[in-house]
Amino acid sequence: MVSYIARRIGVSILVFIAASFIMYVLAANSGDPLQDLEGSNSPNKQALIETRIHTQHLDLPAPVRWLLWLGGVARCIVPVGGGCDLGTTFQNQAVTQLLPQATLATIQLVTLAFVLAVVLGVALGIITALRAFSGFDYSITLVSFFLFSLPSFLIAVLLKSFIALGYNNFLADPTLSPLALAVWGIVVGLVVQLVAGGNFRKRVITFLIAGAVTALILWYMSVTQWFIKPSLGPVVVIIFCAAIAYGVVALLAGTRNRKAWITGGVTAAIAIACYFGLQWLLNMSSFGTLIILAIVAIGVGLLVGFFVGGYDRGLMMRIGALTAFLTSGVVVLDRLMRSWPAYMDLTNDRPLATVGAGTPGLNGDVWITGLDTFTHFLLPTMSLLLISFAGYTRYSRSGMLEVLNQDYVRTARAKGLPERTVIVRHAFRNMLIPITTLVATDMGALLGGAVITEYIFSISGMGQLFIAGLFRTDVNPIMGYFIVVAITAITFNFLADLTYSALDPRVRVR
Structure with a gap:
């Protein structure tokens, strides 16, 4: 294993060097780095041109400048001879100072989109495989291919036009007409009956019940002005916590399994008790406090599973930890929603943002700033999510269908194992092997898609750094973007190779 890791690191370094050379030469020859100064009317134009040539080494060939840049990168790894140096921009700003802030903004955007795309895409892919060639399968396939064919810039523009502007206009008079209630009821009813399946009679009953319940809930939300003053409330929090415990245990x-029910029930009961007993602490919390509370919640779930576990202690601890994490999320979500009216006042009743990563000059507690971050990153995250979601759905569906036809799955069913055990413990693990490769390559693709998304939503991340450098033929910020993307792609591919041996015992690293 040690020799394998050493070889992979060596190969990765060679790949990085070769790719950086190609990128540097292409960027350096993509335009004239002196074009803005040559067209200037400044009286000291010649002095500015000479200064830029001197500071950016423009009098040297691109391969020589690349060697100088590579030496600065090497000093980032081995800090000798002046320390890390990734060059400066045309505005004489060090790339090492610009890159961390830009990287943080892009990581905030990409991480959530990446996680949601994997989780939702794989989950829907598995469901469609289990319901292969049904109406639900055909519907998800149609939506997946439609989203897969849309370019990222078009998705971003559509989200800004129809979601952000439409919702902000709706909040001016947040009431739903009978026609709107009927339309939403029909849409939700159609979706639910596709998911539920069954014969025609069952589908009709499911459609009617789901449509009526949806219309009734939306009517209640409209009458009570819930869209302006949202909250879950004690009853909904209790229902959600109980549903989470049931779902985790059943999955x-x-x-x-009686011990699993005890573990999930006790953990959910503790979360409900904390909802009523810790509101005073949530009101005065900071971001650090919330992190500590999340760690404590997971620890409590692990302890409940440990003491209840018995012979299957590991499984009980996983159930307790996951239930604690999800139920604590419900408690935090309720407190976050109750800060919505105050946040609307600070944003002039137009809370859903279309540009920037935050509201300038906004002051508030962790809940106000959390809502501000959420509203600014919601649409960009959805844009990136929809780009990757379709691919995961199709790959996981085809992978699950292939695995379900394998001999060991038929053997497991013939032995009388429950269908949940066959799917979760036998088929799911092997279905993840091709998904691992897709995850490794998709991370780099998401960072590439973030360039367009950040430009459309005016987020000052790595995408803005790359585009600004490309327009000016400013190579150093372009190469700063390249470093982050290259290291991320290499790292994820390396982790994918190691994950293969964990998912498939037949694969061993030698």
Whole structure:
């Protein structure tokens, strides 16, 4: 294993060097770096041109400048001879100072989109595979291919036009007409009956019930002005916590495991008690306090699983930890929603942002700043999510269908194992092997898609740094962007190779 890791690191370094040379030469020859100064009317134009040539080494060939840049990168790894140096921009700003802030903004944008795309795409892919060639399968396939064919800039523009502007205009008079209630009821009813499946009679009953319940809930939200003053409330929090405990237990252990029910129930009960007893602490919390509370919640879930576990302690601890994490998220979500009216006042009743990563000059507690970050990153995250979501859905569906036809799955069913055990413990693990490769390559693609998304939503991340450098033929910020993307792609591919051996015992690193 040690020799394998050493070889992979060596190969990765060679790949990085070769790719950086190609990128540097292409960027350096993409335009005239002196064009803005040559067209200037400044009286000291010649002095500015000479200064830029001297500071950026423009009098040297591109390969020589690349060697100088590579030497600065080497000093970032081995800090000798002046320390890390990635060059400066045409405005004489050090790239090492610009890159961390830009990287943080892009990571905030890409990480959530990446996680949601993987989780939702894989989950829907598995469901469509289990319901292959049904109406639900055909509907998800149609939506997936449609989203996959849309360019990222078009998705971003559509989200800004129809979601942000439409929702902000709706908040001026947040009431739903009978026609709107009927339309939403029909849409939700159609979706639910596709998911539920069954014969025609069952589909019709499901459609009517789901449509009526949806219309009734939306009517209640409209009458009570919930869209302006949202909250979950004690009853909904209790229902959500109980539903989370049930879902986690049913997924991980099945519905006949008594210890699993005890673990999930006790953990959910603790979360509900904390909802009523810790509101004073949530009101005065900071971001650090919330992190500590999340760690404590997971620790409590692990302890509950440990003491209840018995012979299957590991499974009980996983159930307790996951239930604690999700139920604590419900508690935090309720507190976040109750800060919505105050945030609307600070944004002039137009809370859903279309540009920037934050509201300039906004002051508030962790809940106000959290809502501000959420509203600014919601549409960009959705844009990147929809780009990657379709691919994961299709790959996971085809992978699950292939695995379900394998001999060991038929053997597991023939032995009388429950369908949940066959899917979760046998088919799911092997289905993840091709998904691992897709995850490794998609991370780099998401960072590339973030360039366009950040430009459309005016987020000062790595995408803006790259585009600004490209327009001016300013190579150093372009190469700063390249470093982050290259290291991320190399790292994820390396982790994918190691993950293969964990998912498939037949694969061993030698």
